[in-house]
Amino acid sequence: MFRPKSTLEQWRIFQAVVEFGGYAQAAEKLNKSQSSLNHAVAKLQLTLGVALLEVRGRKAFLTEEGEVFLRRAKQLTQQMEELELLAFNIHQGWEAEVAIAIELVHPRPLLNRALQHYYPKSRGTQLLLTDTVLTGSQEAIIERQADIVITGIVPKGYLGEPLSEITMLPVCHPLHPLAQIQNELTQSDLSHQLQIVIRDTGKEPQEVSGWLKADQRWTVNNFHEAIGVLLSGLGFAWLPQHLIDPLLQQGRLAQLALTESSARKFFTHLVIPNPEHLGPSARLLVDCIRNSHKSLATTTGSGTGSSVGSTLDPAHVP
Structure with missing residues (x-):
């Protein structure tokens, strides 16, 4: 030694x-x-x-x-x-580490702005940031895997503070057969096509939301992988508008018009799984997250589990 x-x-x-x-x-x-x-x-x-x-x-x-x-x-x-x-x-009670789990669909520029304000005051606290999807986000709350969780679905018994409205759009490559259909598409049209979905990070994934009726599905780890597959001309996917707007404007992706719904909206929420044990550094980060996002007047997610994010269809990864 x-x-x-x-x-x-x-x-x-x-x-x-x-x-x-x-x-x-x-x-x-x-x-x-x-x-x-x-x-x-x-x-x-x-x-x-x-x-x-x-x-x-x-x-x-x-x-x-x-x-x-x-x-x-x-x-x-x-x-x-x-x-x-x-x-x-x-x-003095200041945490050495703070863990935050972030639903993959949440807009990162908003979170990064919060981190910019947090860092100078963090006193050396180490941040552990983990991407989660669907069931994985709920598990992070219920099993208290993180001090702070940003999730699309608020589990029963927890309070969720709305952070950002997410719009999901069905898209494919402009030359894909689905994009060539002139009329509005039906569920039957989609069911025979390859669907690209994002992997649920939960230990026991539960397909309880979103349109998942395609005969064939390919599962990828994140939205950027999904976009790569679509740009190669394969399949369709529901993707967040804030990520794909430039590709839609450039004509590299095409939005599908559906008879049932051509867009789905829901909110991501800020959830504190164990408020009584939240330390000063984590509380500082929570304040920075709140201040960096647009204020939403209503705090949702009562003991019934109903919230803005769960009454709307949070189909952000199918």
């Missing part, structure tokens, strides 16, 4: 000598004797076998090697400060 021969204090003194312009100035700032600083840097150079400082007259100058080591020394002292700050924050 590797054991360092130099000490953090030696690196701190070396950095101070350079930053404050000499041994005398560094000694005054660090409240140490100049001789102790000279000894610490000399021992550091001897241990490394590398000259870090070159004395010219009464001043010490960085060598080329010293410039490289100085940059690394700054990183080292910064990491040590962050470790001690993390320990202090944990002692």
